[in-house]
Amino acid sequence: MGLIRCLSYLREARKNQWKSPQELEKIQEKKLRFILHYAYRNVPFYKRRFKSAGIHPSDIRTIKDLKKVPLTKREDIQKNFPDNIVSIEYNYKKCKIWETSGSTGIPIKVAYDPKADDFAKAILIRSYLENGLKYFDRWCVIGSPDYRKEKIRGYSIYQKAGFLSPLYISVFDPIEKKVALLFRFKPRVIDSLPTDLYLVTRYIEENNIKDIKPEIITTNGEILDGYIRNYVNDFFDVEISDLVGCFELRRTAWECPCHEGYHIDVDSIVMEFLRDNEDVSPGEEGKIVYTGLYNRATPLIRYDIGDIGIPSDHICSCGRGLPMMKSIVGKCLDFLVTVDDVLVSPHVPKELLMRVPGVHMFKLIQLSKYKVNVLIVRGANYTDSSTQKIIGIIKKILGAEVKVDIEFVENIPRTGRKYKVIECKIPYRDKSVSSQ
Structure with missing residues (x-):
């Protein structure tokens, strides 16, 4: 069921991206109204939060109305998981549990119900397919060992045939092992944390290794700085496509091959850019606040993840109707x-x-x-x-x-x-x- 449902979600998601901004806004607001009512009925934390703010989900009809809802902080999730922030309809022990500190050093857990997990994977896969990944590509992922959890339930037979089946390389592997695996596997597509991609590229250059020639490179998991982007682009003669997301909400925005900014996944999240709880103008920096639209097990409403972003009113030449973000602003982790x-x-x-x-x-x-x-x-x-x-x-x-x-x-x-x-x-x- 997992594979069939995931592919069904993926088909819908790939169609959605070409809809008009007006159509996408209607889809987004319909999902928003549902998740707000659901969280109020089934999640103790949000029922208390709404009542203390003197509001009811019926008071929120549009994205702009969301500002009536107080922000959810990482500390709120940490303190209330699982008893008060996981839906009473789900036994969190039977859900997919994601645990991360992100870039903040604050470990938190989030539960995903089965349908939400399949939907999240569909949105994730969309960002790769739209950047040129093919279903049976030789694809390598360099990152946290937790990435291995991204496998779709019920598709082991297809996986053995190479269907959406990347080679996972752990960040814990020595650089020599990482490069040796890449040399043997010879991936067409590499997906990596930017810092690890930089180390791998430096090692390949320093040791004059010639037979690792990816055609597509994507990065995610941290800020991609201009130095690493330019160095890797020049060495491999490719254009990196950067992907944005977090463990709590998975993929949220991504560059397409036009590289004119980041397409926001408005069919899965609401992404606000705020200063003093008011929307910033396109081109201005604002605090990013997310609302997830599909995970019933742990709804996240107005989640302040701590990132700063710059919204854009640019219409990408690719023709997608997904709204744009210019960039994420933040500190890169040091080596x-x-x-x-x-x-x-x-x-x-x-x-x-x-x-x-x-x-x-x-x-x-x-x-x-x-x-x-x-x-x-x-x-x-x-x-x-x-x-x-x-x-x-x-x-x-x-x-x-x-x-x-x-x-x-x-x-x-x-x-x-x-x-x-x-x-x-x-x-x-x-x-x-x-x-x-």
């Missing part, structure tokens, strides 16, 4: 440097630290090759063993000689408008990506 002067992807320590028991929030600051500070906001089950695990993780990644100082704090300070969980205070662009 780290080992005692041997080798670059390390920031996602390796980030993924490991978020799994340490009792870590509520964290920030890692590399002051020198031999000194690292870690700020920790402790949760209820944090112990001395958690501290030793943190120190062990960092020494294993950067070198046994590294001095690790742990500081327990009440809050993690923001870097500008966002949390930056990995920060390196030493120059790293000229470092090698492998031991010499």
Whole structure:
């Protein structure tokens, strides 16, 4: 059922993108009204939230009316999962559970019901297909091991035949292993976190490897800065298509091959750009606030994810009716440097630290090759063993000689408008990506 339903959703989604903006707005507002009423009836957190604000879902008929609803913060999800923010219609233990710290260092969980999970995969797949991926392509995904959860239920036979079946390469794999797998697999399509893509490309260039020639490259999971985009584009002679999303809501916006901005998936989310709870004008920076339109198990209404974006009134030359975003604005995660002067992807320590028991929030600051500070906001089950695990993780990644100082704090300070969980205070662009 999962595969059939997912492909049905995918067919509808691929048709939707070519509808007019007016038609898409009607679809979006119809879904919005449904999810608001559903959350009010079935999710204790939102029932209380609506009542405390003195509003009822029937008061919200359009996107502009959404501003009557208070924002949902990451901390709200963290504190209320599962008892108060998962629908009473679902046993969260039977749902797909996604857990992430994102770029904030605040671990949270979100439950997806089966239909929502299939719909989310359809929206995700659409962004790849529209950038040239074919159903039986040689496709490689470099990222978190959690990406393996994106498999569609009930299609193992098709997967063995290569149908939408990427090769997954973990960020935890050494750079030599990543490149060796790419060399053997020879993918036509590579999807990667930008920082890991940069390290892989640098390694290929430094070692004069000739037989890895992707025709399509997509990035997601963090801000793609201009330096990495230009470097990879020039080396492989391709144009990266950047994809935007988050674990809580999956794909939310994406570049098409025209590269004129990001198409917003308004058939799956509402994306507001706000300053002081008012819409900003096209071309101005605004806080991104999401409302998911399809996940009944954990509805997210006016979810303040902490990102800053720039909306656009540009009409893409591709002809799609999906509205546009110019760009995401934010801090890029820094690379780290080992005692041997080798670059390390920031996602390796980030993924490991978020799994340490009792870590509520964290920030890692590399002051020198031999000194690292870690700020920790402790949760209820944090112990001395958690501290030793943190120190062990960092020494294993950067070198046994590294001095690790742990500081327990009440809050993690923001870097500008966002949390930056990995920060390196030493120059790293000229470092090698492998031991010499």
